[in-house]
Amino acid sequence: MNIYVLLKRTFDTEEKINVSQGSIDEEGAEFIINPYDEYAVEEAINQRDQHGGEVTVVTVGEEESEKQLRTALAMGADKAVLINTEDDLEKGDQFTTVKILEAFFEDKEADLILAGNVAIDEASGQVGPRLAERLDIAYVTTITKMDIEGETVHIERDVEGDVEKVDTTLPLLVTCQQGLNEPRYPSLPGIMKAKKKPLEELEIDDLDLEEEDVEPKTKTIEIFLPPEKESGKVLEGDVNDQVKELVTLLKNEAKVI
Amino acid sequence: MSRKVLVIGEARDGVLRNVTFEAIAAAKQVGSGGEVVAVICGEGDLNSLAEEMIFYGADKVKVVQHSKLKTYTSEGYSQAVTEIIEQESPEAIIMGHTAIGKDLTPKLAGRMESGLISDATNIEISGENVVFTRPIYSGKAFEKKIVTDGVLFATIRPNNIPPLEKDSSRTGEISTVDIEIDDLRTVITDVIKKAADGVDLSEAKVIIAGGRGVKSKEGFEPLEELAEVLGGAVGASRGACDADYCDYSLQIGQTGKVVTPDLYIACGISGAIQHLAGMSNSKVIVAINKDPEANIFNVADYGIVGDLFEVIPQLIEEIKQLKVNA
DSSP states (O other): OEEEEEOOEEEOTTOOOOEETTEEOOTTOOEEEOHHHHHHHHHHHHHHHHHOOEEEEEEEEOGGGHHHHHHHHHHTOSEEEEEEOTTTOSSOOHHHHHHHHHHHHTTOOOSEEEEESOOTTTOOOOHHHHHHHHHTOEEEEEEEEEEEETTEEEEEEEETTEEEEEEEESSEEEEEOTTSOOOOOOOHHHHHHHTTSOEEEEOGGGGTOOGGGGOOSEEEEEEEOOOOOOOOEEOOSSHHHHHHHHHHIIIIISOOO | OOOOEEEEOOEETTEEOHHHHHHHHHHHHHHTTSOEEEEEEESSOOHHHHHHHHHTTOSEEEEEEOGGGSSOOHHHHHHHHHHHHHHHOOSEEEEEOSHHHHHHHHHHHHHHTOOOEEEEOEEEEETTEEEEEEEEGGGTEEEEEEEOSSOEEEEEOTTSSOOOOOOTTOOOEEEEEOOOOOOOSOEEEEEEOOSGGGOOTTTOSEEEEEOGGGOSSGGGHHHHHHHHHHTOEEEEOHHHHHTTSSOGGGBBSSSSBOOOOSEEEEESOOOOHHHHHHHTTSSEEEEEESOTTOGGGGTOSEEEESOHHHHHHHHHHHHHHHHHHO
8 A cells, every 4th residue: 555644744732832032932932743643653553554556745844844744764764855945935835835745645546545634834734634535535534543454444433522434435534533453663773774775855846846836815913922821820729719709700790600 | 895705604513603693703803894794504404503603693594405414524514505695695704612613624724725823812904914813832921923825724712702683573684595416425323412511611601610639530529519500510630530530521721721701710620731731721710729739829810728529529619509599
C-alpha cells in the first residue's frame, strides 16, 4: 500500500504564546509534530506493518520542519518530503497548502492519506477534507479506529462523543482523532536509521506552480492575546457556607444559574 | 455593502441546533441588509424546521429532501448544498462549527477553491470588509481575519454570537428542491450513542469538568448529577482521560475540545496550561480543588478550596433548593 501522512510542525503545547510586532513570537519556542499528526504517523506505520507498502510523510512548510520529519522517520516512516515554501511564499492559508499538496499528489498513486484532524496552532481543520475533494477521493474525519480488508475500510469515528461506524473504500483520506492509537517514541536504533532515510526537498516550482497559483484567499490582519484574567475570589468559611455563598454569587453576581 | 448570504442549517434528532439560529444572526450581520437564504437537508417533512428558521431571521428557506440525506454524509450533503449554491449564487456562506460543519465546509470550500474562515467567535463590519475573530493556539491567542478573494465562507463557534429573538409573525418563502444524489462512497453502518442526554460539550451552556482529583470512573457520578441539575454537560481534563476515568471524547484542552460555556465548574483539575487553553475563555469559571496553590485558581472567578466529594453534593442540594424556591 502506498501510504502518505500529512504532517505539520507546531508549537509545543507547553508553550506560552507571545505576540511581538503583530505576529506570534517564535523566539526560543520548542516545536513538535502536531499531536494529532502523531496519531496519523503511528496509524500509517501500523497499517503498513499489517498490509505492506511504504509510508511517506509530507510537510508543506519551512526549512526547520526537517526536524519533525526526521522524528517521523525515526518512529518508522520510510520516506519524507519537505515542500519548502520559505523562500517563495509569504503567509499562505489552507487554500495555499492544499493547492501545493494537490500538485504534489497529481502523479502519486496514493491508496491512503492520513492527517491530523486539526493542527493545534491555527486549528482550521481544513487541509485534509479540502485535499480529498481536490483529489476526488473519499474522506472520513476524526477517526478512532480503522481496519482495512482488501479494498474495504471499516472505520469508527468520533462525532461529538458518539461513535459512528463507517464503511468506505480505498483510495481514502482520513483525519485522526485522539484515542486512535498510542504514538510510539522513536527508539535509539530508529533515530540512527532515520538519519539515512530519504528526505526529499521540493520547492513550488518543482511542482510547476507559480506564486500567483497559490495566493491565499484569506488574510490575517491582527493577532492579539486575550485579556489577562484577574484572579477571582477564593471563598472562605466552612464548606457549607462556601457553597451557599457560591450559589448566591452565581445567581446574583454572575447571573449564570 | 449588502450581500446575499446562505446559511447551512443543521438539525439533530429532528430539532434545529441552536448554532443554526446563531448562524442566521451572523448571516444578517455579514449580509448588511442582503437576503439571508437558509438551507436544510434531510428526509421527510422538514417544513416546520424551515418555518422556525424564518422565525429566527431567514428570509427564504430551501428544503432538500432525499432518502440519502437521512443521516449526514459529506458526499450527500455536499451534493445537496452545492445545488443550492449554484441556484442562489450567494456572496457569503455561514454554518456552525460543529462536527458536521467541520466535515462539510472544507469540502465545499475545496470544491469552490474559496477561502474558509473556521471557528469564528465574533464578526465586525469594517468598511467593505467583514472581519472575523477566531481563536488560535486553542485560545491562547486570537486572530482577526478577512476573506480577500471569492465567496466569503465562515463557520461560527457555538455559544458566541447571540441568535436573534424568535419572531413567530415573520413569513418567508419555503421551497422544496428536488435533486439527484449520486452513489455515496462512504456508508454509515451504525451509530453508538455515548454522549449523555444530547447536551453536546461544544454547545453546552454549563460544563462540569473533572480532573485527576475525581480519582475514578465512579468519582464522575456526582459531577454527572450536578450537570443534570444545571442542564449541562460533563467534561474532563487530559489527566482524567489518560487515567481512564472517562472517554477521550470528553477531553477539554489544547488536544481535545475548546469550550466557551457560560459556566465552567472545574472539579479536581490542577489547571495545566493545555487545559486552560481549552476553557479559560468560558464566561464564568468556578474551581473546586483541595490544593490552594493549584493553577486553576488563577483563572477562576470563584474558588472553593476543599474536597470535591464534600463540596459537590452540597452544591447539588443548594441548587435544587434554589430551583424549588424559584
